[in-house]
Amino acid sequence: MANAVQAIGASKTYGEGRIAVQALKPTDLTIPLGQICFLVGPSGSGKTTLLSLIGCVLRPTAGRVVLFGDAVSERRERDLPDLRLALVGFVFQGHNLIASLSALDNVALPLRLTGTPSLEARQRAAHLLDAVGLGKELARKPAALSGGQKQRVAIARALVGTPPLLLADEPTASLDAAAGRHVVELMVELSRKMRVTPIIVTHDNRIFDLAERIVQLEDGRIVADSLTAAAGGAVGSAT
Amino acid sequence: MLLHDRLKLAGILVGVVFATVLAGQQAGTFLGLLRKNTMFVANAGADIWIMPPSTRQFQAGDTISDAALTRARAVAGVAWAAPLWLGGATIKLPQGGAEQVQLVGIDMSRRAGGPWNLVGGDVSKLALPDAMVFEDAERERLGGLNIGSLREINGHRVRVVGFTWGLLPFGPSYAFASERLAREVLKVEQHRLSYVMVGASAGVAPDALAKRLQRQLANVKVITRESFIRNTVSYVLLRTPIGVTFGSSALFGLLVGLVIVGLTMFSAVVDNVREFGTLKAIGARNGDLALLLVGQAIAVALVGALIGLAIVGRIATAVRSPKLALDLPWPVLATLVVVMILLCVVASLLALSRVRRLEPGLVFRG
Numbered sequence A: 001m002a003n004a005v006q007a008i009g010a011s012k013t014y015g016e017g018r019i020a021v022q023a024l025k026p027t028d029l030t031i032p033l034g035q036i037c038f039l040v041g042p043s044g045s046g047k048t049t050l051l052s053l054i055g056c057v058l059r060p061t062a063g064r065v066v067l068f069g070d071a072v073s074e075r076r077e078r079d080l081p082d083l084r085l086a087l088v089g090f091v092f093q094g095h096n097l098i099a100s101l102s103a104l105d106n107v108a109l110p111l112r113l114t115g116t117p118s119l120e121a122r123q124r125a126a127h128l129l130d131a132v133g134l135g136k137e138l139a140r141k142p143a144a145l146s147g148g149q150k151q152r153v154a155i156a157r158a159l160v161g162t163p164p165l166l167l168a169d170e171p172t173a174s175l176d177a178a179a180g181r182h183v184v185e186l187m188v189e190l191s192r193k194m195r196v197t198p199i200i201v202t203h204d205n206r207i208f209d210l211a212e213r214i215v216q217l218e219d220g221r222i223v224a225d226s227l228t229a230a231a232g233g234a235v236g237s238a239t
Numbered sequence B: 001m002l003l004h005d006r007l008k009l010a011g012i013l014v015g016v017v018f019a020t021v022l023a024g025q026q027a028g029t030f031l032g033l034l035r036k037n038t039m040f041v042a043n044a045g046a047d048i049w050i051m052p053p054s055t056r057q058f059q060a061g062d063t064i065s066d067a068a069l070t071r072a073r074a075v076a077g078v079a080w081a082a083p084l085w086l087g088g089a090t091i092k093l094p095q096g097g098a099e100q101v102q103l104v105g106i107d108m109s110r111r112a113g114g115p116w117n118l119v120g121g122d123v124s125k126l127a128l129p130d131a132m133v134f135e136d137a138e139r140e141r142l143g144g145l146n147i148g149s150l151r152e153i154n155g156h157r158v159r160v161v162g163f164t165w166g167l168l169p170f171g172p173s174y175a176f177a178s179e180r181l182a183r184e185v186l187k188v189e190q191h192r193l194s195y196v197m198v199g200a201s202a203g204v205a206p207d208a209l210a211k212r213l214q215r216q217l218a219n220v221k222v223i224t225r226e227s228f229i230r231n232t233v234s235y236v237l238l239r240t241p242i243g244v245t246f247g248s249s250a251l252f253g254l255l256v257g258l259v260i261v262g263l264t265m266f267s268a269v270v271d272n273v274r275e276f277g278t279l280k281a282i283g284a285r286n287g288d289l290a291l292l293l294v295g296q297a298i299a300v301a302l303v304g305a306l307i308g309l310a311i312v313g314r315i316a317t318a319v320r321s322p323k324l325a326l327d328l329p330w331p332v333l334a335t336l337v338v339v340m341i342l343l344c345v346v347a348s349l350l351a352l353s354r355v356r357r358l359e360p361g362l363v364f365r366g
């Protein structure tokens, strides 16, 4: 199976000199195409940092990050926005929707950034909102949606450009258990349908059963990495 | 995403409207004053003016020999030439005290430079002995003038035979008299006059004719109407504090507007820092965000400038009088709009620098 993500000795140090914090120690991680991978671990363990390296939000201090065979860590800083636009859909802890835009326009945004004509962008956005079960709420502003609905709009926005990667950083943190589970189920289901590789950071062990693989971080390094029952029975170390 | 915040939007609009109104009103008043100073030359009907070499703007001063008039009439391309006398005179008020006027003496055969915009009386009556025309807006100041009123000017008894409207330069108003009376009142020497006005024959270019006249006439300055107006404008701008006074008020308005708009836009960006960060995280380039900010800045500038101009228009109509008339030709209005767009674009740069420095990673932090 081809690989979606490869981190090779990738590390990240924030700041310099005496205030330097090595948030991620040199890390190797390979995620095959389509694998449903959860990143777990205590607060401050480096989950967001690793996700940021994979998502081309940050460049590693050392080591390499390769997405779909492309060594993105070697790209210039100013090429990163285009890489993000092309390769990654993001779902954040807060929904991070634009308050002044309707659900439809929020979802259409990434397409508008790639220069897709307005009409086509809105049609595709409407289609995705339908897929997340919000086909009737297109015109609503974020303030008029429930927390779970907002997060579903965010999922539609992340997937509307059909990126090959879906990265979510604690997408359930601001939701109750049922809504949180529903949101992650939706991401898993759409990822399978749209052949997207999802990487989901979560604290919530009640939804671990939705993962095919669970990578656990502690103190900036991977301390456990296992396939789950959902991966096809074999439970055990993946490395 | 900046403008959905009504309060901020209102703040930015107030800044733009304030700057437009202040700058527009100052510019209009200044241009109105300039027009008053150039009005005589612009309206007298002469293509070319002959004057003492020391003259900088249309005002009383030295005199020239009337030989210039005779010579000018003989130059090819001159359709007509007429003399003009100009001097300060003191009018005694019935209740005591005195006021100044600029007395214009005209040649009654052609009446070039003669009173125009008459709102009462009759120009031909200037031919009567001791007849004068005054400015309507100055009737009260000159002691309650009416047609038929008698006044004493420089010791001469004169009778009011008419009123002009709006002939108010920056300084004493104009009064008009026939050549004979003006010479007496102003005590002009024999064979001396203030200006010679020249009309070019059909098809003769005033520029070329002015040069020809200059070559043939000694001890005088010959310039076209347009250069005379230009000279007057630059004199007022450079030699008097008027330009600086109005210019600095207008500049002040622009500066205050710039600060209001700049700070409001900056604080709008700070308020929405998460949204800008989100846009960056999902792949918006700095250029995309710059376009968004500057586009919104231009939109507000346009709306604000139009509101501001509407207010200036209201002010202009409300204060319109012979003494104060805002002059706002369309190039000035267009310039104001462009200036407001520039102002808002410059103001948005501060906000833009904040957006540029935003790290996309901030959206991951709760």
Ligand SMILES: Nc1ncnc2c1ncn2[C@@H]1O[C@H](COP(=O)(O)OP(=O)(O)OP(=O)(O)O)[C@@H](O)[C@H]1O
Residues within 6 Å of the ligand: A014, A015, A021, A022, A023, A041, A042, A043, A044, A045, A046, A047, A048, A049, A050
């Ligand atoms: N921009 C930054 N500058 C300096 N230090 C940072 C920065 N971002 C994160 N860190 C530090 O790096 C370490 C790892 O942070 P990271 O956000 O990756 O952890 P996390 O596993 O996502 O934690 P949480 O569960 O609380 O979100 C922490 O010690 C954190 O304080």
Ligand SMILES: [Mg+2]
Residues within 6 Å of the ligand: A047, A048, A049, A169, B364
């Ligand atoms: Mg985190």
